[in-house]
Amino acid sequence: MAPLTHLGPRQATGRQTKASPSDVRRMNRSLIFDLLFPSTPRSRAELSRLTGLSRVAVSDVVNDMLDEGLIRESGHEMNPSGKGKRATLLTIDPMRLHVIVVDLSQDNLIQGAVTDLLGIPQDHMEVTLEPGRRIDADAIVQLVDQLRADVDDGTVIGIGVAAPGVISDGVVRTSTALDWHDVDLKGAIESRFTIPVTVVNDVVGSMFTERFFGEAGPNLLFVKLDRGIASATLIDDVPVVGVHHAGGEIGHISLDPDRGEPCPCGKRGCMETIIAAPALRARMKASGLRDRRPLIAEAGSYLASALAMPVGLLDLEDVCVYGPADIVNSTFLDAAQERFDAMTASTFRGRTRIRRCQCGPGLVMRGAAIAAVLRHLEDRPGARPEE
Numbered sequence: 465m466a467p468l469t470h471l472g473p474r475q476a477t478g479r480q481t482k483a484s485p486s487d488v489r490r491m492n493r494s495l496i497f498d499l500l501f502p503s504t505p506r507s508r509a510e511l512s513r514l515t516g517l518s519r520v521a522v523s524d525v526v527n528d529m530l531d532e533g534l535i536r537e538s539g540h541e542m543n544p545s546g547k548g549k550r551a552t553l554l555t556i557d558p559m560r561l562h563v564i565v566v567d568l569s570q571d572n573l574i575q576g577a578v579t580d581l582l583g584i585p586q587d588h589m590e591v592t593l594e595p596g597r598r599i600d601a602d603a604i605v606q607l608v609d610q611l612r613a614d615v616d617d618g619t620v621i622g623i624g625v626a627a628p629g630v631i632s633d634g635v636v637r638t639s640t641a642l643d644w645h646d647v648d649l650k651g652a653i654e655s656r657f658t659i660p661v662t663v664v665n666d667v668v669g670s671m672f673t674e675r676f677f678g679e680a681g682p683n684l685l686f687v688k689l690d691r692g693i694a695s696a697t698l699i700d701d702v703p704v705v706g707v708h709h710a711g712g713e714i715g716h717i718s719l720d721p722d723r724g725e726p727c728p729c730g731k732r733g734c735m736e737t738i739i740a741a742p743a744l745r746a747r748m749k750a751s752g753l754r755d756r757r758p759l760i761a762e763a764g765s766y767l768a769s770a771l772a773m774p775v776g777l778l779d780l781e782d783v784c785v786y787g788p789a790d791i792v793n794s795t796f797l798d799a800a801q802e803r804f805d806a807m808t809a810s811t812f813r814g815r816t817r818i819r820r821c822q823c824g825p826g827l828v829m830r831g832a833a834i835a836a837v838l839r840h841l842e843d844r845p846g847a848r849p850e851e
């Protein structure tokens with residue numbers, strides 16, 4: 465995907481000289497939406513103060529967003545003195561508009577849902593494929609068609625698809641998990657429905673969920689350790705996807721190319737062949753040991769060693785790991801933390817915390833919804849005619 469250029473509060477952009485009126489309107493909309501999303505009620509006066517936009521400009525954009533159904537008026541500001549008029553608060557309106565999401569991150573399973581603007585599923589469907597059968601774009605189009613049948617078309621602002629692999633401009637360039645090369649998912653779905661499609665890497669999507677609904681701030685290294693290993697990085701609320709959109713594809717980085725198991729990618733010693741869930745579970749089984757903790761601890765240390773350099777390079781203090789509970793447990797995290805402290809903490813550098821993601825199994829679908837909502841904000845200048 466093209467990087468979402470902003471996720472959180474930004475500086476006011478209304479004074480840029482080169483922006484056209486529709487650009488300015490679009491930026492102001494995003495700016496105001498960001499300040500309210502997902503659940504921070506604010507008054508018009510506060511939005512004006514935080515964005516640097518005039519009260520008139522704020523009212524103009526707010527009226528637009530109220531008309532469109534993105535936000536709603538919701539109660540009044542607390543006024544401790546009890547005197548004077550209390551300002552009306554604005555919040556995101558999760559109820560009126562919808563997103564259709566599809567999650568391709570699991571083996572032999574396509575999950576889909578109609579969600580509200582906060583990514584909460586209203587209607588959920590899934591397609592289970594026979595083992596060995598590849599997921600194809602037609603199956604996804606069919607699922608979207610079924611989901612769409614249950615929701616008023618006019619209320620769907622976007623379709624968000626989360627897929628593992630390298631994704632740019634809606635095309636899955638390469639995905640080992642899906643066994644896909646250059647699959648134009650956006651094109652395939654948009655040619656069937658007149659709804660904008662956003663395709664996001666599943667780990668980047670999960671990172672969005674952690675950022676907006678978990679504990680993360682604007683700087684984060686998010687790692688998914690499951691059947692593979694991949695990461696996503698957020699710097700000042702900008703996802704870092706890299707030159708080839710392959711940023712975060714760390715599973716096939718080999719820390720010791722001369723040792724370790726041969727990997728299907730052609731190298732030896734790839735991180736996935738050492739600490740991804742299948743490799744780790746196989747090793748635990750083969751060891752015959754009842755106590756799995758030493759192997760889990762070793763895997764935690766290994767991951768922290770591998771991440772110490774990017775953490776130091778980017779000065780990150782928050783590393784969040786998502787993975788199965790039998791692996792990413794306290795034994796794993798304690799060992800990882802110990803290794804991080806030994807490798808990265810110093811008199812001039814504080815501690816980097818490594819922790820488990822608490823967002824639950826719906827985090828990929830929710831991330832796809834967030835990506836689609838943010839894209840909608842970027843694409844649409846607003847309902848009103850431009851002056």
Ligand SMILES: [Zn+2]
Pocket residue numbers: 715716717727728729730731734
């Ligand atoms: Zn490899």
